[in-house]
Amino acid sequence: xxxxxxxxxxxxxxxxxxxxxxxxxxxxxxxxxxxxxxDLVDGTPMIISFWSTTCKPCIMELNAxxxxxxxxxxxxxxxxxxxxxxxARTLSRARAMTQGQGWDDYTCIYDKNQDFKRAxxxxxxxxxxxxxxxxxxxxxxxxxxxxxxxxxFEKIKALK
Amino acid sequence: xxxxxxxxSIVAFSMFVAEEAAAQIKAGExxxxxxxxxxxxxxxxxxxxxxxGISKPSDRERGNFGSNDYLKVDYNIGRFSAGIQLDGYxxxxxxxxxxxxxxxxxxxxxxxxxxxxxxxxxxxxxxxDIYDQFGxxxxxRTYEDRALAxxxxxxxxxxxxxxxxxxxxxxxxxxxxxxxxxxxxxxxxGDLALSISDMAGWNNGMIxxxxxxxxxxxxxxxxxxxxYLNIEDGILNMVSGRINFETAGFTFRSEYAAKLNNDLxxxxxxxxxGNVINVDLxxxxxxxxxxxxxxxxVNMRTPIEMLPIPGGTGGGNALNYxxxxxxxxxxxxANLNPYSGSATFTGGEIGGQLDAYYSLRNSKQRxxxxxxxxxxxxxxxxxxxxxxGMSTIKGRNAWVEFNFDVERQWSKKLKTTLxxxxxxxxxxxxxxxxxxxxxxxxxxxxxxxxxxFNKKHSMRIEAQYLAAxxxxxxxxxxxxxxxxxxxFSFYVSDMWNCEKMVDSVSDNDNYFQLHDKDGNPMYDENFxxxxxxxxLHYYQVGATYTHKNVRAQLSYGRNRAGYVxxxxxxxxxxxxxxxxxxxxxxx
Numbered sequence: 001x002x003x004x005x006x007x008x009x010x011x012x013x014x015x016x017x018x019x020x021x022x023x024x025x026x027x028x029x030x031x032x033x034x035x036x037x038x039d040l041v042d043g044t045p046m047i048i049s050f051w052s053t054t055c056k057p058c059i060m061e062l063n064a065x066x067x068x069x070x071x072x073x074x075x076x077x078x079x080x081x082x083x084x085x086x087x088a089r090t091l092s093r094a095r096a097m098t099q100g101q102g103w104d105d106y107t108c109i110y111d112k113n114q115d116f117k118r119a120x121x122x123x124x125x126x127x128x129x130x131x132x133x134x135x136x137x138x139x140x141x142x143x144x145x146x147x148x149x150x151x152x153f154e155k156i157k158a159l160k
Numbered sequence: 161x162x163x164x165x166x167x168x169s170i171v172a173f174s175m176f177v178a179e180e181a182a183a184q185i186k187a188g189e190x191x192x193x194x195x196x197x198x199x200x201x202x203x204x205x206x207x208x209x210x211x212x213g214i215s216k217p218s219d220r221e222r223g224n225f226g227s228n229d230y231l232k233v234d235y236n237i238g239r240f241s242a243g244i245q246l247d248g249y250x251x252x253x254x255x256x257x258x259x260x261x262x263x264x265x266x267x268x269x270x271x272x273x274x275x276x277x278x279x280x281x282x283x284x285x286x287x288x289d290i291y292d293q294f295g296x297x298x299x300x301r302t303y304e305d306r307a308l309a310x311x312x313x314x315x316x317x318x319x320x321x322x323x324x325x326x327x328x329x330x331x332x333x334x335x336x337x338x339x340x341x342x343x344x345x346x347x348x349x350g351d352l353a354l355s356i357s358d359m360a361g362w363n364n365g366m367i368x369x370x371x372x373x374x375x376x377x378x379x380x381x382x383x384x385x386x387x388y389l390n391i392e393d394g395i396l397n398m399v400s401g402r403i404n405f406e407t408a409g410f411t412f413r414s415e416y417a418a419k420l421n422n423d424l425x426x427x428x429x430x431x432x433x434g435n436v437i438n439v440d441l442x443x444x445x446x447x448x449x450x451x452x453x454x455x456x457x458v459n460m461r462t463p464i465e466m467l468p469i470p471g472g473t474g475g476g477n478a479l480n481y482x483x484x485x486x487x488x489x490x491x492x493x494a495n496l497n498p499y500s501g502s503a504t505f506t507g508g509e510i511g512g513q514l515d516a517y518y519s520l521r522n523s524k525q526r527x528x529x530x531x532x533x534x535x536x537x538x539x540x541x542x543x544x545x546x547x548x549g550m551s552t553i554k555g556r557n558a559w560v561e562f563n564f565d566v567e568r569q570w571s572k573k574l575k576t577t578l579x580x581x582x583x584x585x586x587x588x589x590x591x592x593x594x595x596x597x598x599x600x601x602x603x604x605x606x607x608x609x610x611x612x613f614n615k616k617h618s619m620r621i622e623a624q625y626l627a628a629x630x631x632x633x634x635x636x637x638x639x640x641x642x643x644x645x646x647x648f649s650f651y652v653s654d655m656w657n658c659e660k661m662v663d664s665v666s667d668n669d670n671y672f673q674l675h676d677k678d679g680n681p682m683y684d685e686n687f688x689x690x691x692x693x694x695x696l697h698y699y700q701v702g703a704t705y706t707h708k709n710v711r712a713q714l715s716y717g718r719n720r721a722g723y724v725x726x727x728x729x730x731x732x733x734x735x736x737x738x739x740x741x742x743x744x745x746x747x
Contacts, residue, residue, distance in 0.1 A: 020191050020193060021191070023236060023241075024239075024279065025279075031365075031366055031406060032366055032404065032406055032411075033325075033366060034325075034328075053488075054488045054490065054726075056490040063569075066526075067526055067527055067569070067572075068526075069526075070526055087293075087297070087303070087481070087483075088293070088295075088296035088297050088301075088481065088483070089481075089483040089484075089485060090488075092411070092413070092440045092442055092451045092453060093451055093515050095411070095442060095444075095449075095451065096442060096444065096449040096450065096451035096515055096516075096517055097449070097515075097517055097533075099444040099446075099447065099448075099449035099517065100444070100447060100448060100449040100516075100517020100518055100519055100531075100532075100533070101517065101519055101531060102447050102519035102521050102529065102531070104447075112293075113291065113292060113293055113303075114291070114303065114304075115291075118232075118291070119234070119241075121193050121194070121195035121232060121234065121746050122195075123195055123197040123230070123232075123306065123744050123746075124197070124711065124744050139708075140708070140709060140746065141646070141706060141707075141708055141709070141711075142706065142709075142711045142744060142746075143649075143704060143706040143711045145618070145643040145644070145645045145646060145647075145648070145649045145704075145706070146610060146612055146618040146620070146643050146645060147612065147615055147616055147617075147618055147643065147645025147646065148645040148646030148706075150615055150645070150646070151645075151646045
């Protein structure tokens with residue numbers, strides 16, 4: 001019965017649409033300095049993808065976006081933010097991996113206390129968001145199937 | 161079964177509605193966001209598993225259905241936010257620590273966490289449930305990990321202030337969560353971080369010096385039954401000091417932490433003082449990077465509460481975070497018998513791990529590249545007293561692993577990965593502290609191919625083989641996955657012991673209690689498990705549906721007993737066969 005109530009509550013509030021703005025949370029950048037997620041908003045639309053070193057589909061998705069990135073950039077102005085949710089245990093591995101996977105064009109940030117993850121309501125990784133130039137979350141999806149990166153591109157193109 | 165069908169229909173309906181009206185709600189200027197995660201299993205009878213006495217889902221005290229659910233609701237306006245999360249275990253899924261150690265007798269368990277928070281530019285205050293950590297979490301970390309149904313959030317208050325990035329100071333106090341109850345032992349602490357590089361105006365790198373303190377009341381020191389422990393301190397004090405340095409691709413991070421008093425609640429090691437040193441080194445140049453970690457720790461397990469059975473308190477009973485550092489694999493056979501930590505039983509461990517990555521790519525042909533990854537880890541136990549404190553057990557090797565993977569993107573359509581791992585583990589130390597080692601060696605080979613037929617259709621195949629040197633026998637595994645991007649994915653997998661050896665992996669609690677269906681013991685006079693020669697398949701079939709904010713996965717299969725690890729902590733999962741439905745919804 002409680003389960004029913006859970007779902008009913010979830011449904012009850014599931015109406016009327018509007019874009020949500022990206023929360024402002026403190027994370028670390030590649031150099032280990034604390035930055036504010038609001039600073040990521042600079043007028044350029046972005047793909048924000050939550051990943052971790054132990055999440056294989058996350059890495060597949062980020063690699064697939066990376067493979068297509070230059071083709072996409074010919075058509076739209078955009079950037080990719082890879083948010084590692086690795087904790088103290090795998091944080092140094094995550095930093096090494098972003099360098100050694102050729103994600104040179106990504107903005108890599110590290111959410112080791114998972115504050116950004118909680119604020120964005122991410123429960124399963126990969127979870128990918130599209131945020132417009134003003135910081136509004138316009139689209140999100142979780143999970144990855146090869147080819148679904150195309151949908152991200154379509155959505156980001158539609159922002160124009 | 162009725163319950164399961166009910167769940168299924170509710171889920172189907174809610175998915176339909178969610179798609180029709182995927183939304184957030186605006187309440188005035190503020191906004192509300194909602195996330196639901198629901199994990200359900202209906203356990204089906206499996207004569208074959210029961211025949212081996214490996215597990216009998218019908219023995220489950222709380223029926224054939226389990227469900228772990230999380231509903232999180234947040235409200236945000238400007239710098240203010242508030243939220244609640246309802247955790248429902250209806251009842252908990254089999255094999256999660258909360259199932260065993262839950263303190264409520266009720267079949268259905270619920271727990272509510274909540275917070276209000278103000279985040280200003282340079283300072284912030286939070287009241288309610290707090291998730292935080294000092295440094296690497298070696299003396300304090302509160303967090304949630306749903307894969308383990310772990311949550312030790314601190315109910316209390318936290319404040320921080322940042323002065324010009326030079327000084328960052330944080331204080332907090334509260335009561336940690338212990339499975340489904342609130343501990344009565346107050347925990348408090350503070351953290352100070354000084355950025356030397358910012359103070360000196362140095363822009364080419366980062367130097368910081370940090371320190372933390374955590375204290376906790378220990379109720380029960382007066383208890384006459386515990387007098388033999390000779391613990392007189394009513395307060396447990398822990399400290400940590402850190403120095404971090406980064407410049408031009410080099411990284412050096414170090415932490416030393418210590419438990420200054422005897423820990424009343426860690427009775428397993430007679431409450432001795434503890435200490436730990438952790439050093440991270442990193443270097444990166446262009447597309448090459450290497451990272452190494454060294455750690456030595458003694459008695460750093462810090463339980464939240466005292467439970468009567470030594471060692472039998474489960475992974476959820478932890479105030480700090482001393483995780484396993486070895487690589488956590490995603491391939492089935494590489495994860496068959498993971499390292500579960502010698503320090504759990506011996507009180508001390510020394511070891512480290514190393515990763516190297518290199519990406520070889522041509523800037524003109526983005527669709528063609530090689531990615532290389534190499535990993536090595538090794539952990540030994542330290543010399544220590546046995547459980548009774550009578551004799552000394554010499555430290556010995558508990559785990560060694562060497563592995564690498566080579567990923568090749570050949571073209572837009574084809575990608576292959578080759579993976580190899582050598583693992584050596586002391587099987588006896590996985591279960592208890594014994595002077596006699598029992599080493600198992602395994603070589604694991606994996607081939608992984610992804611082929612994209614067109615923009616929507618793709619297929620992935622995994623072939624895996626594990627060659628073992630001992631009585632455990634060799635294993636074979638395979639997986640076929642077919643994807644219709646972006647919404648559907650289907651998979652079939654199987655894993656079996658090709659030498660027809662029945663698995664000896666078992667829970668601590670019933671390690672010596674293996675019986676077949678007729679009640680005959682399945683171990684010999686030396687308590688070594690007897691192997692039956694029969695083929696036992698661990699198969700899975702499943703489908704995943706993803707659309708916008710909805711993700712649902714339905715699967716059916718037989719699951720092997722073993723350790724399930726997430727974020728460096730593991731839980732023991734008994735074998736079971738069943739239907740699983742996992743669902744996440746975000747609004």
